[in-house]
Amino acid sequence: MTDTTTRRYTREREEEDEQTADEDQLVCPECGGNLVSDSERGETVCEECGLVVEEDEIDPGPEWRAFDAKEKDEKSRVGAPTTNMMHDKGLSTNIGWQDKDAYGNALSSRQREKMQRLRTWNERFRTRDSKERNLKQALGEIDRMASALGLPESVRETASVIYRRALDEDLLPGRSIEGVATSSLYAAARQAGTPRSLDEIATVSRVEKDEIARTYRYVVRELNLEIQPADPESYVPRFASDLELTEEVERRARQLLQNAKEKGVHSGKSPVGLAAAAVYAASLLTNEKVTQSEVSEVANISEVTIRNRYHELLEAEDSVPGL
Secondary structure (H helix, E strand, O other): OOHHHHHHHHHHHHHHHHHHHHHHHOOOOOOOOOEEEEEOOEEEOOOOOOOOOEEEOOOOOOOOOOOOOOHHHHHOOOOOOEEEEEOOOOOOOOOOOOOOOOOOOOOOOOHHHHHHHHHHHHHHHHHHHHHHHHHHHHHHHHHHHHHOOOOOOHHHHHHHHHHHHHHHHHOOOOOOOHHHHHHHHHHHHOOOOOOHHHHHHHOOOOOHHHHHHHHHHHHHHOOOOOOOOOOOOOOOOHHHHHHHOOHHHHHHHHHHHHHHHHOOOOOOOHHHHHHHHHHHHHHHHOOOOHHHHHHHHHHHOOHHHHHHHHHHHHHHHHHOOOO
């Protein structure tokens, strides 16, 4: 028998022994019944006769117990999940700004100087090349603008992904970081169904409205983003909330906009103007009067536009049979 044949025979015997051992572990050595694992006691017992086959099993879970979500968060020692809203996805070390030790005591002057040097070097290591510095500046801008506009975290995450795609596909040369960041946030808000008008975006941005619109069209075209036209109804809840109007006004405004869609009045009109006019008309129809100037200030649109759209919505309402 050759050495190769001997090794093959030995390996086959070992595999058979391992398979037999695994099968033996699944049944009780006394009665042949099924074995179950009791995680609370750390034991493996037989369902039939109750024989404890194994005990003191290793528990892969945490060594602490928590009885509510708050206590679980306080005792958990894992870090935050990765996120696209940070240039390094949240995987780097961050040295806190408090000059205190683990017991809350103030550091000495020499220790404070040392910690400041460590912070400086840590910041330099976090942004090692121009791409990371670009991302850090852009994602900071997206977070700042989203906070000012009251956009949820999901929109910020989507905007960060869009900006990363634009950076990877080399769309930034010839365009400002702030312009691409603003257009990414504008596109993300529209994708999420929580749109903001260009005027609102331009108010919190560091670039002009024309540049935002131009960059937005370029980014959407180059990245093949699927963005539906803004629905006027998506603006209604925010306008009604800012004006402190009731749910009845909001429901009536939605009805006015639906009637306008059936008649095709909304075609070619600004969705913000239609939404503002619908809220104004609904407030009058429900005897919760607000002035055109108040609606204009909330919607950031002229009173002339509100008056024009207001008359068009009422005409569409009158032309619907049964109303």
